[in-house]
Amino acid sequence: DIQMTQSPSSLSASVGDRVTITCRASQGIRNDLGWYQQTPGKAPKRLIYSASSLQTGVPSRFSGSGSGTEFTLTISSLQPEDFATYYCLQHNTYPYTFGQGTKLEIK
Protein backbone atom coordinates (compact mmCIF):
# COMPACT_ATOMS: atom_id res chain seq x y z
CA ASP A 1 0.00 0.00 0.00
CA ILE A 2 1.10 3.59 -0.60
CA GLN A 3 1.79 5.43 2.64
CA MET A 4 1.01 9.14 2.80
CA THR A 5 3.08 10.95 5.40
CA GLN A 6 1.52 14.29 6.21
CA SER A 7 3.24 17.00 8.23
CA PRO A 8 2.90 18.71 10.54
CA SER A 9 0.20 16.85 12.47
CA SER A 10 -0.81 20.12 14.11
CA LEU A 11 -0.06 23.75 13.52
CA SER A 12 -0.80 26.95 15.43
CA ALA A 13 -1.03 30.10 13.36
CA SER A 14 -2.59 33.54 13.33
CA VAL A 15 -5.03 35.20 10.98
CA GLY A 16 -3.06 36.56 8.04
CA ASP A 17 -0.24 34.00 8.32
CA ARG A 18 0.99 31.94 5.40
CA VAL A 19 1.01 28.21 6.13
CA THR A 20 2.22 25.16 4.28
CA ILE A 21 1.25 21.53 4.79
CA THR A 22 3.20 18.70 3.19
CA CYS A 23 2.32 15.19 2.07
CA ARG A 24 4.93 12.68 1.01
CA ALA A 25 4.00 9.50 -0.81
CA SER A 26 5.95 6.30 -0.27
CA GLN A 27 6.06 5.84 -4.06
CA GLY A 28 5.31 7.99 -7.05
CA ILE A 29 1.67 8.86 -7.57
CA ARG A 30 2.01 11.31 -10.50
CA ASN A 31 -0.44 14.10 -9.64
CA ASP A 32 -3.22 11.83 -8.35
CA LEU A 33 -3.68 13.76 -5.12
CA GLY A 34 -6.43 15.80 -3.57
CA TRP A 35 -6.51 18.10 -0.54
CA TYR A 36 -9.54 18.16 1.75
CA GLN A 37 -10.66 20.45 4.55
CA GLN A 38 -12.84 19.16 7.39
CA THR A 39 -14.50 20.97 10.28
CA PRO A 40 -15.97 19.08 13.24
CA GLY A 41 -19.15 17.19 12.47
CA LYS A 42 -19.00 18.00 8.77
CA ALA A 43 -18.17 16.06 5.64
CA PRO A 44 -14.75 16.69 4.08
CA LYS A 45 -14.67 19.40 1.44
CA ARG A 46 -12.22 19.17 -1.44
CA LEU A 47 -10.02 22.22 -1.97
CA ILE A 48 -7.53 20.99 -4.57
CA TYR A 49 -7.66 18.17 -7.12
CA SER A 50 -4.97 16.77 -9.39
CA ALA A 51 -2.39 18.17 -6.93
CA SER A 52 -2.64 21.77 -8.09
CA SER A 53 -6.09 22.51 -9.53
CA LEU A 54 -8.31 24.73 -7.42
CA GLN A 55 -11.79 23.39 -6.82
CA THR A 56 -14.52 25.70 -8.13
CA GLY A 57 -15.69 28.06 -5.42
CA VAL A 58 -12.63 27.67 -3.22
CA PRO A 59 -10.83 30.94 -2.42
CA SER A 60 -7.64 31.62 -4.33
CA ARG A 61 -5.61 31.87 -1.10
CA PHE A 62 -5.51 28.05 -1.28
CA SER A 63 -2.99 26.52 -3.64
CA GLY A 64 -1.45 23.12 -4.21
CA SER A 65 1.76 22.00 -5.82
CA GLY A 66 3.85 18.92 -6.37
CA SER A 67 4.04 15.75 -8.38
CA GLY A 68 5.45 12.30 -7.89
CA THR A 69 6.10 11.92 -4.18
CA GLU A 70 6.12 15.41 -2.67
CA PHE A 71 3.09 17.66 -2.39
CA THR A 72 2.20 20.85 -0.60
CA LEU A 73 -0.93 22.76 0.30
CA THR A 74 -0.39 26.45 0.94
CA ILE A 75 -2.79 28.96 2.45
CA SER A 76 -1.44 32.37 1.59
CA SER A 77 -3.24 34.45 4.22
CA LEU A 78 -5.19 32.58 6.89
CA GLN A 79 -8.77 33.58 7.49
CA PRO A 80 -10.81 32.67 10.60
CA GLU A 81 -12.85 30.11 8.65
CA ASP A 82 -9.67 28.24 7.64
CA PHE A 83 -9.04 26.81 11.10
CA ALA A 84 -9.88 23.17 10.46
CA THR A 85 -8.25 19.81 9.79
CA TYR A 86 -6.68 19.15 6.40
CA TYR A 87 -6.07 15.81 4.69
CA CYS A 88 -4.36 14.71 1.52
CA LEU A 89 -5.67 11.71 -0.43
CA GLN A 90 -3.72 9.67 -2.98
CA HIS A 91 -5.93 8.04 -5.61
CA ASN A 92 -3.26 6.65 -7.88
CA THR A 93 -3.31 3.07 -6.61
CA TYR A 94 -5.76 0.98 -4.62
CA PRO A 95 -6.20 1.02 -1.75
CA TYR A 96 -6.52 4.79 -1.77
CA THR A 97 -4.88 6.31 1.28
CA PHE A 98 -5.21 9.53 3.24
CA GLY A 99 -2.56 11.41 5.13
CA GLN A 100 -2.93 11.41 8.91
CA GLY A 101 -4.32 14.94 8.91
CA THR A 102 -3.10 18.39 9.98
CA LYS A 103 -5.09 20.23 12.61
CA LEU A 104 -4.75 23.97 12.07
CA GLU A 105 -5.44 25.92 15.25
CA ILE A 106 -5.60 29.57 16.14
CA LYS A 107 -2.52 30.89 17.93
Next chain:
Amino acid sequence: QVQLVESGGGVVQPGRSLRLSCAASGFAFSSYGMHWVRQAPGKGLEWVAAVWYDGSSKNYADSVKGRFTSSRDNSKNTLYLEMNSLRAEDTAVYHCAREDFRNILRGYLGYWGQGTLVTVSS
Protein backbone atom coordinates in the same frame (compact mmCIF):
# COMPACT_ATOMS: atom_id res chain seq x y z
CA GLN B 1 -27.89 19.87 -6.84
CA VAL B 2 -26.02 16.74 -5.87
CA GLN B 3 -27.29 15.19 -2.66
CA LEU B 4 -25.98 12.10 -0.90
CA VAL B 5 -27.77 10.94 2.24
CA GLU B 6 -26.48 8.00 4.24
CA SER B 7 -28.62 5.94 6.57
CA GLY B 8 -28.65 2.62 8.38
CA GLY B 9 -26.12 3.34 11.10
CA GLY B 10 -26.63 2.40 14.71
CA VAL B 11 -25.31 0.29 17.56
CA VAL B 12 -24.49 -3.32 16.72
CA GLN B 13 -22.78 -6.10 18.64
CA PRO B 14 -19.39 -7.45 17.58
CA GLY B 15 -19.70 -10.23 15.03
CA ARG B 16 -23.09 -9.03 13.76
CA SER B 17 -24.01 -7.45 10.45
CA LEU B 18 -25.34 -4.10 9.31
CA ARG B 19 -26.27 -2.60 5.96
CA LEU B 20 -25.73 1.05 5.18
CA SER B 21 -27.50 2.93 2.39
CA CYS B 22 -26.59 6.06 0.49
CA ALA B 23 -29.51 7.68 -1.32
CA ALA B 24 -28.44 9.83 -4.25
CA SER B 25 -30.33 12.62 -5.96
CA GLY B 26 -29.72 15.58 -8.24
CA PHE B 27 -27.63 13.69 -10.80
CA ALA B 28 -27.63 10.61 -13.03
CA PHE B 29 -26.61 8.11 -10.37
CA SER B 30 -26.18 5.22 -12.81
CA SER B 31 -23.36 7.09 -14.60
CA TYR B 32 -21.05 7.73 -11.63
CA GLY B 33 -18.62 5.68 -9.64
CA MET B 34 -19.10 5.82 -5.89
CA HIS B 35 -16.97 5.36 -2.79
CA TRP B 36 -17.26 4.73 0.93
CA VAL B 37 -14.94 6.55 3.35
CA ARG B 38 -15.04 6.23 7.12
CA GLN B 39 -13.76 8.14 10.12
CA ALA B 40 -13.39 6.61 13.56
CA PRO B 41 -14.19 8.96 16.46
CA GLY B 42 -11.38 11.48 16.87
CA LYS B 43 -9.35 9.85 14.09
CA GLY B 44 -8.50 10.51 10.45
CA LEU B 45 -10.18 9.54 7.23
CA GLU B 46 -9.94 6.01 5.83
CA TRP B 47 -11.00 5.02 2.31
CA VAL B 48 -13.11 1.85 2.48
CA ALA B 49 -14.51 0.83 -0.91
CA ALA B 50 -15.18 1.87 -4.49
CA VAL B 51 -17.85 0.71 -6.92
CA TRP B 52 -17.86 1.19 -10.67
CA TYR B 53 -20.83 3.09 -12.09
CA ASP B 54 -22.54 -0.14 -13.21
CA GLY B 55 -21.41 -2.18 -10.23
CA SER B 56 -19.20 -4.37 -12.41
CA SER B 57 -15.98 -3.67 -10.53
CA LYS B 58 -15.25 -3.05 -6.87
CA ASN B 59 -12.22 -2.41 -4.72
CA TYR B 60 -11.81 -2.59 -0.94
CA ALA B 61 -9.42 -1.57 1.79
CA ASP B 62 -7.48 -4.48 3.26
CA SER B 63 -9.07 -3.80 6.64
CA VAL B 64 -12.56 -4.67 5.33
CA LYS B 65 -11.84 -7.07 2.46
CA GLY B 66 -13.82 -10.28 2.83
CA ARG B 67 -16.15 -8.74 5.42
CA PHE B 68 -17.69 -5.74 3.66
CA THR B 69 -19.45 -5.72 0.29
CA SER B 70 -20.47 -2.62 -1.58
CA SER B 71 -23.24 -2.77 -4.16
CA ARG B 72 -25.65 -0.45 -5.88
CA ASP B 73 -29.18 -0.45 -7.22
CA ASN B 74 -29.21 2.05 -10.06
CA SER B 75 -32.98 1.74 -10.41
CA LYS B 76 -33.31 3.07 -6.85
CA ASN B 77 -30.41 5.55 -7.02
CA THR B 78 -28.93 3.90 -3.97
CA LEU B 79 -25.49 2.68 -2.93
CA TYR B 80 -25.12 0.04 -0.24
CA LEU B 81 -22.44 -1.18 2.14
CA GLU B 82 -23.09 -4.60 3.62
CA MET B 83 -20.90 -5.02 6.70
CA ASN B 84 -20.44 -8.49 8.21
CA SER B 85 -18.40 -9.81 11.13
CA LEU B 86 -18.24 -6.34 12.59
CA ARG B 87 -15.46 -5.45 15.00
CA ALA B 88 -15.01 -2.68 17.53
CA GLU B 89 -12.48 -1.06 15.19
CA ASP B 90 -15.20 -0.64 12.56
CA THR B 91 -16.83 1.99 14.77
CA ALA B 92 -16.88 5.13 12.65
CA VAL B 93 -18.90 7.64 10.70
CA TYR B 94 -19.35 6.23 7.20
CA HIS B 95 -19.56 8.68 4.30
CA CYS B 96 -20.45 7.95 0.71
CA ALA B 97 -18.79 10.05 -1.98
CA ARG B 98 -19.24 10.53 -5.71
CA GLU B 99 -16.72 10.69 -8.50
CA ASP B 100 -16.48 13.96 -10.41
CA PHE B 101 -16.85 12.48 -13.87
CA ARG B 102 -19.15 10.00 -15.55
CA ASN B 103 -18.15 6.43 -16.30
CA ILE B 104 -14.79 6.42 -14.51
CA LEU B 105 -13.50 5.32 -11.16
CA ARG B 106 -10.42 7.43 -10.51
CA GLY B 107 -10.79 8.73 -6.99
CA TYR B 108 -11.88 12.28 -7.75
CA LEU B 109 -14.16 12.55 -4.72
CA GLY B 110 -15.87 15.86 -5.22
CA TYR B 111 -19.19 15.25 -3.49
CA TRP B 112 -19.73 13.78 -0.05
CA GLY B 113 -22.63 12.88 2.18
CA GLN B 114 -22.76 13.87 5.85
CA GLY B 115 -22.30 10.32 7.02
CA THR B 116 -23.95 7.81 9.32
CA LEU B 117 -22.48 6.60 12.61
CA VAL B 118 -21.87 2.92 13.20
CA THR B 119 -21.00 1.85 16.74
CA VAL B 120 -19.84 -1.71 17.31
CA SER B 121 -20.16 -2.53 20.98
CA SER B 122 -21.48 -5.24 23.25
